[in-house]
Amino acid sequence: MTATTNVLPAGSPAPAFSLPVTANQRVSLADFKGQTVILAFYPADWSPVCGDQMALYNELIGEFRKHGAVLLGASVDGPWCHGAFAEARKLHFPLLSDFEPKGAVARSYGAYRKEEGTSERALFVIDGTGTIRWSYKSPIGVNPGADGILEALESMNGAQP
Amino acid sequence: MSGTLKPAVSDADHAVGPADAPITLVEYGDFQCAHCALAHHRITAIQERFGDRLRFVFRNFPLAEVHPEAFHAAEAAECVAAYAGSAAYWKMHDLLFEHQQDDLDALDDAHLAGYATEAGADAEQVSRALATDAFEEKVRTDFMSGVRSGVNGTPTFFINGVRHDGDWSTVATFAADLERAII
Numbered sequence: 001m002t003a004t005t006n007v008l009p010a011g012s013p014a015p016a017f018s019l020p021v022t023a024n025q026r027v028s029l030a031d032f033k034g035q036t037v038i039l040a041f042y043p044a045d046w047s048p049v050c051g052d053q054m055a056l057y058n059e060l061i062g063e064f065r066k067h068g069a070v071l072l073g074a075s076v077d078g079p080w081c082h083g084a085f086a087e088a089r090k091l092h093f094p095l096l097s098d099f100e101p102k103g104a105v106a107r108s109y110g111a112y113r114k115e116e117g118t119s120e121r122a123l124f125v126i127d128g129t130g131t132i133r134w135s136y137k138s139p140i141g142v143n144p145g146a147d148g149i150l151e152a153l154e155s156m157n158g159a160q161p
Numbered sequence: 162m163s164g165t166l167k168p169a170v171s172d173a174d175h176a177v178g179p180a181d182a183p184i185t186l187v188e189y190g191d192f193q194c195a196h197c198a199l200a201h202h203r204i205t206a207i208q209e210r211f212g213d214r215l216r217f218v219f220r221n222f223p224l225a226e227v228h229p230e231a232f233h234a235a236e237a238a239e240c241v242a243a244y245a246g247s248a249a250y251w252k253m254h255d256l257l258f259e260h261q262q263d264d265l266d267a268l269d270d271a272h273l274a275g276y277a278t279e280a281g282a283d284a285e286q287v288s289r290a291l292a293t294d295a296f297e298e299k300v301r302t303d304f305m306s307g308v309r310s311g312v313n314g315t316p317t318f319f320i321n322g323v324r325h326d327g328d329w330s331t332v333a334t335f336a337a338d339l340e341r342a343i344i
Contacts (some may be wrong), residue, residue: 052314058226059309090226141324143313150308 006110007122007137014039014126015108020079022117025074027094030139034128036069036156039132041111041119045077045085047096053121053143058091060146068154071092073094076103076118111137125152164311164324169299170218175242175250178208178216183343187218187319189307192235192257193228193268194315199330201258206305206332211339222301222315230268232300237273237287239296252280 013042018028064071074096082095100106106112106119125134138144190197206290212253223231242250254277260267274284317323
């Protein structure tokens with residue numbers, strides 16, 4: 001359940017970022033001040049496991065919203081690639097393009113894989129003050145599901161799981 | 162993540178096989194998912210091989226954004242179960258997977274009503290249930306139980322309550338994993 005070796009652990013300040021989601025639109029962590037943010041790094045658009053993971057989260061946007069949380073996906077793919085991926089999979093949440101300088105935001109969260117040049121499959125729940133409240137790194141080939149995210153959101157809101 | 166089935170199998174589930182079977186295999190599946198249709202064939206073979214040693218349970222996990230007809234298909238199957246009983250439910254379950262790829266409209270509401278009739282249920286009852294979302298809650302409850310249990314895509318299997326992350330695509334490997342659960 002707890003974060004493994006290198007991703008930023010709960011209690012750390014969430015590094016600020018501002019990344020493109022389309023060719024002419026950017027999203028910053030600061031845009032969501034006062035809101036809970038679920039930041040889901042994944043290795044690449046189109047790879048089967050990522051597709052399933054994002055498809056699952058896509059179904060849960062309403063559930064996340066009940067907890068006052070917004071969902072952001074992030075990978076090193078470019079905005080045009082993200083656009084095609086989001087359209088094909090009918091994704092209804094922003095995909096951030098950590099493309100230039102490549103993986104800089106993933107690196108700042110301790111979620112970059114140098115050998116592959118992609119982000120880890122890493123999840124962060126960030127509260128409205130910009131503090132990481134939960135993080136998790138999944139084995140690269142394993143889809144982490146969403147139960148950990150929901151449990152983290154519930155414990156933040158003081159609700160029973 | 163946790164990979165433990167929550168809640169455990171109960172009378173509220175669709176189950177086939179003895180309640181005291183040494184192996185309970187639970188699938189979270191989507192009637193419009195092609196992988197689930199493939200898994201359906203594997204499970205049929207597994208059921209033949211294991212006989213009374215296996216209880217199989219199906220829970221709904223429709224990924225409705227990518228499979229726009231999956232939710233209605235699940236509701237239709239629930240309706241068949243509620244009004245025509247367990248045998249009709251399993252017939253409906255099989256029909257949905259067998260016809261899933263017939264055509265682009267193979268799982269539209271008209272076809273769902275048709276499969277329901279073939280399964281022994283009342284087509285009008287199914288059409289009405291779809292129009293009134295009568296079984297939406299049941300399907301949604303299944304879905305969220307899957308999320309809580311660590312379901313991460315379809316199909317996801319649980320063997321005696323523990324998520325199975327191994328290969329299910331060949332009968333031999335799947336059967337070996339099931340055998341291991343008894344030891």
